[in-house]
Amino acid sequence: MLKGLFLLLLVTSAAYGEKVTMDGRRKKIVAIVDEELGEVSRLARQQDYKSPDTLLRVAELNLEKARLWREAENEKYLSIAPEQRSRVNKTDYFKQSAKYFDDANDSALLVANKFPNYKLIGEVYYILAFNSRELGKTIEAQRYFKAAASKAPEGSKVSDRSKIALADYYFNDHKYREAIPLYELGLRTVDEKWWTKDAFNLAWCYYRNKNYDKAISTMLEVHRKSSSDKYIDMKSLVERDIGVFYVDAGRLKDAIKFYEANGINYTQQFIKVANAIVTQGRFSQAESLLQEAAKVEKDRNLKVEIYMAQLELFDKFNKIDEHLKTCQQLVALNQEGPLDEEQLKRLSYQVNKKAAELQKATASGTYSSVAKVRNQKSQQAIAYFELSSQLNPSEKAEKTFFQAETAYAATSFGKALNLYMKSFDEAKKDGNKKILSQSLDGMLSALGQPGLDEKTAEKAYVPVYTRYLEADSKSAKANTIYVKLFNTQYDAGHVPEAEKTMENFSVHFPKDYKTQEAMLAKIMEYYRGKKNYGKVKEYVNDINSGKFKVSEKYAEALRGLMTKIQIEGVQESLERGEKGTALKGYHQIYTNADSTPKARVNAAYNLSALYYDLGDTEQSYNWGLIALKDMDASEVVKLGDSFLSIAGGLFLRQQFTSSSDFSFKVLEKICKQNSTNKPIAYKNAVYIALANNELDRAIEIRNYGKSCEIAETTMTEVTIEILKDMVRAKKWDNYDNLLAELEKNPKNHAVLIKPYEEYRKELMTIGDAAGAKEAESKQLHFYESAKKQKIEVPVDGLDVIAEKHVRLILEKKRKLDQVTLQFPENEFNTGVKFKLHMLDQLTKEVEEVQKTGSGKGIVEAYKYVIESYEDFGTALKNFSPEGKSPEYVTSFQRAMGEVYNPILNNAKKQRIEIKKLVYDNRILSKSNFFVLYSREDNEKRYLTLREVVLMDRGGKK
């Protein structure tokens, strides 16, 4: 019976193991089981449940039936759609099997409770254990297996199977030490199909207890037996795991031998092992295995596998250098021939993951103070991005950009720059606008970093700016980039490139005159420096044609430059002292149709100077006039000294008309300008005209000066000189007008007394007494005005005023002379009285003359007064009344002595006074002879036709 039972169990197990799912077959078995169950159940009832054998059989049959139902229920349950399955009550699906399990259990329990000493109690516990295990009641199952193992006879199959079952529980609970003896005992006798599986577990238990040799030998036994059909084939598992055992036992060679002996590619196994042990955290062993495998493996696919395994390994343990190297190897392999999709996916994942992690680490502040580490991480990240781009060529732009960003984060700006440029180029190829734009920003930012060394920056300017402008040529930023690029190219001496940049700039920023001007200025200055005047001219033509837009001011400056260029060569000749060459050159410039107006003016100016230098005053004058005519007034102001020098030179070379005219032309030009040379030109023009007896011209120039805002003092000074020459020339037209102009300013009054005297005399000559009187009245007014203003009156003015007083003296003297002394006595006395009165008046008038300070006037006044005194005194002295007695006459003359002596003495005294005055003041007066010498001697003169003498030289001394 029991044999039958066990047979059934084993058959069931085998069927289970073979996954019998056929409904028909299951039904057939259930029918057989039901048939026997019916009989046995009936028998049990007949035996009133007192036969443990029958009860045991009932239990066995229910158990079998339960299993069959469980299978069917299980299938049904699994056939439910997963989403629906989650909503159903599972127990509802396993009700039938549960019932039979319960029935089996009830029968077995009945035996166990009622017949504890039953001879087959071990088997009963075994069934209970088995049922519990099936129902997932682990603890209960273990308890029953233990009971079965101990109650069943030692060495019996039930005992050993129970031990093995228990061992499995321990094994699963990682209680390897406890599992080992149970497996060992169980496997001693049980040599059946499952032996290999259980021994496999035992080997693992040895391994877990570091009993590697036993583990290996057990594994080898499992492997050997697995070759037999009798046993479950565990070869593949053994081959998989024994590698690990060998590794841990340090018996790698034995492992290789094992694999080779079994015709197994051990590298593959190593990979498996490695993958397996990695999960256990056994990195170094896994690494060794893979390294070992990698060393010898030639097969590409296996190599890939090894590398893939290594990749996971290095990733897990963050061995970045190794990980990177492995990635590189894999990428290389991928380039030789594509990895499969999964591998590529994994590799890409690894590469991108690491690149991102490392980039993040670089950019984080963690390593900011540890530059070495940061740089290392940055380099690694860059390497990963490089690999990533190789794996995904379509994303090369982006990956390169990430590389650049990483370098930037690591402050490796030079490297970043290059990478940004590279990413830009890639993005451009792909039309990836986003990366294009980001790359540009990155480049510019890197370029602007103070940490970027100068040399690198210098090298990068052009490529960076060029790239920027390829993408953006119109924004405000582009404007500044153009300027930077231009300056960089220019500074590096790459002028043609700079020119190209300038041209592009002019296209995109046609209204930015200022920048175009600045660029043009540099370029033109460059070509000018190289004496490539053709090129400069081309640019000027371009500007004139509107290709380049510049302000009028700058266009003017350019014309100045052209002028400079045109005259430069000639100027150099001049500087070398080759004046003849220069002179011819200036002639050519002047006559050349291409010459700018300014160059022509300059040439004319220099020709004037050179001809002057040559002594050719005519040409000097003519060219000077041309220069003056065409030159801007402001330029004439600047060159004022030179122009006046030419005018002065003409004068010194006796070219008076030219000199005066030249000065006038200078005046005309700078008439409205503010220049210190203006009054000089004005005065020169007038004075030289006067010197050259061109009075009308001098007046004309004088009048022109009024429109030039010439200072009034200068105008007055010039006018006074003109007035003098008008008097000499007896040119009275407008004389009064000039006087009238001058007298408007009271400060001029003092200097106008003499000119008015000339005018007054002329009026007298022509019989205009009223006009003369008016003029005289003005003279007196001017004299008083000057005194009030405390302005010094010139000597000739003082003489004029004194002369007027002298005229009064003379009139009075005439009156005095007109009275003749004669008798009768009353008449005589009246006459004497009148004359004495007149003498008093004359004396007073002398005082008035003295007040003027005019030496000439004083001497003149003294002359008349002395003469009056002397004449009157002498007349009295010589008077002899007619018709009177001699006594009367004598008496009369004695009495007269009292009168005439003082008068004559007074005359003498006045002579002494005036002599002293004349000598002390060295007065040159025509009346000197009268006052200095006696009446009888004052006709004497020093007359000579020999004038004062010209002095030619300083003499020997």
Added chain:
Amino acid sequence: MKTSIFLVLFFIVGCASDKKSSSLSPEKVTNDSFKKEKTLKTSEVQDFYEGNAKALSPALQDETIDRFNSDELTQFSESSDPLLQISILCKGGKYKEAFERAATAFNRYQKVALYWNMIGSCHLNQGSFRKALLFYNKALELKPNYVPALNNIGVMYSRQGIYQKAQVAFERANNQSKFAKTPRYNLGKLYLTYGLADLALPIFHGLLSTSPNDVDLLNAMGTCHFLRADYKNALNFYEQIPVNLRKNPEYGLNIALAMKKANRPEDAKKTFLDLENPSGNEMKRYYTSIGKMLGDI
């Protein structure tokens, strides 16, 4: 007139070799055309005349040829001094030639004060007072207080009848150099012309000591004493004047009167009668006046 307006320096330093100002065609101009002759400085040119001039009025002979007559000037005909030759031409009224020569000497002498003084005098002799003044000022620009130029400005005013200004110029020249004879001489003449015999006397006395036979100085000295009524002394000087020259009314009129005053009526009469006809209105009037004074001769 302000003189500073021409004190403008040439912007071209040095000038070409002697060239006339006739126009040149540019083709004919070479670099050599601009070759420079050395421009002399004032200090490099002899500023006095040399030689023992045989003249009646030798007193100022190292300073001027102005008192030499045409015969006396012939002694300089062989002189290699170009400026002297120009001065002689000016004095002789050959102004065109004088200025042409001056133009040829321009480059060499343009920095020499006496050159410009000479040019000024040439213009003065032509009656161009303003030009004369401008060139005298040019000389003064090159050598401030250059005595000949100061003196000649005095001459210029004198010739214009502006004696007060002439006096100032002579006095200024005299103050600059007490040893310069010409300004002293001119000043003495001016004083004497205006009757200031006491001022003129020491001047002529001094000048005469260096040239005792100078007839003008003898006449001036005699006239100083004559005006002071010291006829004896006056005659001492007058009678040193060569007899044939006393026929000149410039000398003879005063000599005759002095003789009369010195109680030498016969000599006075003879001298007066021997006189040549006076020229010039003033001299004629004086002749008449003296004649009246000598009336009882």
